[in-house]
C-alpha cells in the first residue's frame with residue numbers, strides 16, 4: 242500500500258490531478274496469505290503477482306503497482322511494464338549489529354531469502370540462519386522477541402514505512418542486493434494505450450535501464466526471486482556497470498563477474514549470465530536452470 246500511495250502521488254503530480262483521481266484497490270497476494278513457511282518452500286511461482294495480474298487482465302483495475310524484486314522475469318503476454326519509478330535506496334540494511342564482521346560469533350540470522358542467507362554464510366560461516374518471514378513490522382517484532390540476533394531488510398521497504406533510522410545500510414561494494422531491489426514498477430494492460438501513456442509519463446529512464454539489465458541477467462540465469470543471486474547496476478557515464486554474484490545456498494562457493502551495459506541492451510547481461518554459469522561450480526549451477 243505504501244508503494245501504491247507513492248505511485249499515486251507521482252502520477253497525480255505529473256498530470257495535475259487531485260489524489261482522489263486514482264482509487265487504490267488493495268489486493269491480497271498469495272505470498273501474504275501464507276506466513277508460516279519460507280516462500281521458496283511454498284514452491285508456487287508468481288506469489289506476489291498472480292492475483293494482481295488477474296485483476297488487471299479482467300479490467301477490475303487499470304494499473305498494478307509492484308515491487309520489481311518480486312516480479313517474475315517472464316510476464317503474461319497481455320501486460321506491459323509502463324513505468325519504473327525513480328529507484329529508492331538499493332541497499333540491504335543489517336539490523337542488530339553495526340557491521341557484518343561485528344556480528345557476535347555463532348549468532349542467529351533471521352531471513353528467508355536464499356540470497357541473504359548464502360551471502361551471510363559466505364562472509365560468516367559461523368552464523369546460523371533462522372527462517373524469518375512476514376512484513377517489516379513482523380520481522381522487527383521477531384527480532385525484538387529474541388528469535389534471532391540480527392536480520393536483514395531492504396532499505397527501500399524500511400524507508401517507505403518510515404523506519405529510516407533502523408540498522409546499518411550495507412555498502413554495495415561488499416554486499417550486493419537482489420536484482421531490482423528498491424524499484425517500483427507499474428504495469429497496465431498492453432492494449433490499453435491511454436493508461437500506458439498516462440503511466441509512462443512518470444517512467445524514470447535510468448531506473449528502467451538498471452532494473453531491466455538486472456532482470457535480463459536473472460532471466461538468462463533461469464533464476465527467480467528465491468535464487469541465491471545478487472546483482473546491481475551502477476551508473477558508468479551514460480552506461481551501466483552490471484555486477485553479479487551467484488552463491489551456493491550454503492555460502493561455501495560463489496562466482497562473480499561484471500559487464501558494461503548500454504541502456505536497453507539485453508545481450509550483455511545474457512552474456513554475463515552465460516559466463517557466470519560456465520564458471521560456476523556444480524553447487525552453484527544446480528540452483529539455476531539457464532535461459533528459458
Ligand SMILES: NCc1[nH]cc(CCC(=O)O)c1CC(=O)O
Nearest residue numbers: 308310394395397398422423424
Ligand atoms: N520479498 C520481500 C520484499 N520485496 C520487496 C521488498 C523491499 C522493497 C524493495 O526492494 O523495493 C521486500 C522486503 C525486503 O526484502 O526487506
